[in-house]
Amino acid sequence: MENENAEPKFKRMYIRYNAQKVGFLGSCKPFAGLDGCHLKGRFGGQLMSATTKDGNNNIFPVIMAGLLPVMETLFPIVEYRYCVKYIYNNFKVNHMGMELKSVLWKCAGTTSVRKFERGMEHLKSLDEEAWKYLADIELAQWTRSHFSPRVLTDCLDMLEKLKLESKSFCAMPSRRFVYEVDNERERHLVDLVGRTCSYRVWDLIGILYKHGVAAIFVNREKSEDYTHPCYYKDAFVKTYKTPIPPMSSQSE
Template sequence: MWFLELLGADLDIGSNSKFTFISDRQKGILPAITRLFPCAEHRYCLRHIYENMKVSFKGDLYKEMLWKCAAATTIPEFTLAMDELKAFNKKAHLWLSKIPPLHWTRAHFSGRAVSDILLNNMCEVYNGKIVEGRDKPIISALEYIREYLMRRIVTVLNVIENSEGLLTPKATEMFDKIKQDATHYMFSGMEGITTRHAVAALWEKAATGGRVGTLESWVHPVYTMDRWKLVYSFKVNPINGRTLWAKIQLPTTIVPPKHHTQVGRPKKLRKRSAIELEELTQSGRLSKKQTKAACTKCKNTGHNSRTCKGQAEAGTSATAGKSGKRAKVVKPGKGGN
């Protein structure tokens, strides 16, 4: 409640706001959003739903069925996907049915937010950008973020200056793919970027003498270059360095808390979930955790080439003794044999 109250004050969000929140299903977040922002739409991150689902229902097939249900854009399509899950496992269907679909399926989204995002990856992107600055003192951390924003805005403005067309580069790429597929579709309607069905209907209307204009003009304004320029119109200007900061005379001196250095190297990266570790393994980048590395000299495990003294792997001597064989060291002669 405390965090969301401050967030609402900073973003000027009132109780009647129709913002869209996306989060995990943490028990404290759900009632707090409902109480403070009763008119807001609250989506649940599908990755967290799958992590909870995976505890009882393991396997890639459950993941595929869950995504099929969440990605459905119409109620009949969603119902059909849920029926397939029910036919496969009734208990999994019952578990998923307890989560209201308006929080995690595109077919039940209100449409107020011109986005069909199902994951809160934006938070992970933010965490990734500030990873080098978040372990610094608060002033230094804010300075790190401010400097990053300055570089980010300049970089995007350079891209905007070199871009052409009505839509943003990413929206143009997506819309070109939609137009390419639209030749095989018939009309339907949806929020946001115009669908293949709508493009086909617009072509048909233009062919029969209707006034259509450019297809890009039918795309929602949030994907236009004008809106993109408006987003980055605010500039973060440089400020004076610390040597020019005004010194304030306070009656008390604030000293930093006592710091105790922990054992080991400090960790900056967050702990990966079981799903992320599984995806890393499937992508071919295996983790070396809980694995034994072999020495590059003697090919035995338990040590590396720097500490290698020609020792055998643990258990080798015992094995050799049982088999009745003995190791023999022969010094090379003059001939080098």
């Protein structure tokens, strides 16, 4: 309170159960998504929430509070990413058309830097002002081609399906645990020790993509051994190990 003599006034509250803290820090994917809504009741205000995802790609609630100042204070070096849906909602105010929309979403969704750059050049040829609008947004905050592999924010396909898709690829060893993977239409570099692939899907989601699966097959290893630990059964069980205790009614 700025004035100690003033009548106390409620401003904000913070809700977080211990089970949410333990589950998030113990086994969930290392990212949090922030969202909020305006409260339209008698007192107004905003309700902010933070959620993450467990290893099974289910939404896991973390906390509810006034989160933006909290996150900036407690985690000053975290990576911030924007929801592309909201970027597009602002984008389309001055840049309408299905072709522009399609190019924006392709640029946002590709994991390849080269494909992103080609997409942006195409956008520039269509509408230079639209290109400038997107180019002014920090790339690491909206396109998967520039995301850091520090967080695992997506889960595209499961291993059994990828094992079938990998059969069209030929993995040629370059040096120990490094392979050139080719199917005559695309070629990528896979590093099994570094757990990286030039296609970058493995880097971003922590699950092998078809190029990595092809390399591991040649190396006579199991694809499951190269999956991020957050997807293991033990991690999933640990996420929900701590219960939220039940509460009685106000009358008891």
